[in-house]
Amino acid sequence: KTELEEVIARIDKQSREMFTETFEKVRANFQKIFPDLFGGGRADLVLTEDEDVLEAGVEIVASPPGKKLHRIGLLSGGEQTMTAVGLLFSLYQVKPSPFCVLDELDAPLDDANIERYVQKLKEFLVHSQFIIITHSKRTIAAADVLYGVTMQERGVSRIVSVKFSPAQTESQNDLASETKHVAEKKDNEEVFLAK
Known part of the structure; x- marks a missing residue:
């Protein structure tokens, strides 16, 4: 039983490391791509509060030029689409x-x-x-x-x-x-x- 627990712990550790590394790359890409797509503004990916990154959710917050920072659901349809395009391209840069x-x-x-x-x-x-x-x-x-x-x-x-x-x-x-x-x-x- 201890061997199995060690294997599970090792896999969990590797999963957390891989997720965190990938999340940070995607986040950095998203922060660069968003202003290009909007001609300004800023956006971020934020992990919801949870002690375990594998259990946390990911929130998209965006501020098109001249607007306050909002969750993606509060943006217009076109703004939501452009934000999603930015996220898609950000993921694509990490794993084309x-x-x-x-x-x-x-x-x-x-x-x-x-x-x-x-x-x-x-x-x-x-x-x-x-x-x-x-x-x-x-x-x-x-x-x-x-x-x-x-x-x-x-x-x-x-x-x-x-x-x-x-x-x-x-x-x-x-x-x-x-x-x-x-x-x-x-x-x-x-x-x-x-x-």
Whole structure:
């Protein structure tokens, strides 16, 4: 029995150390990324009071520019989304993966926030690919590859793909606008893969 208790104690100790180390890295990243996404302000991750870090909860507090520090639940929908994006990117910096799928993450964002979201996303393209499902023209315009899903007849979907070269950058906005118009007309979604 003592051997088993020693093993459990050792595992608990390692778990606490790993959690604390990872939490501090994510927290530091979050404190840097949040002001980039909001054009100022500050945010933090706070462990709820508990003697054991493995039993404690994590609270997200954020203060967009010109606002007081609040729990995430008191922020507007767009602010909550941008805060969540900041946390997602903070976690991603600690443990990146070869690709990431984001499904309409930009839906509640206005144009200014979408622009900051896309700029931050581009920083991660060095290490990963992102598959993004979106209706946003601004997000579509930032894509390297665009896959449009359209329904030509009831129950039959068709995929249209376009790969952009650096020379096509100016025409991307036009294509994104046209694709958005077609999608709105047909009530479909676009998907792009940025690399």
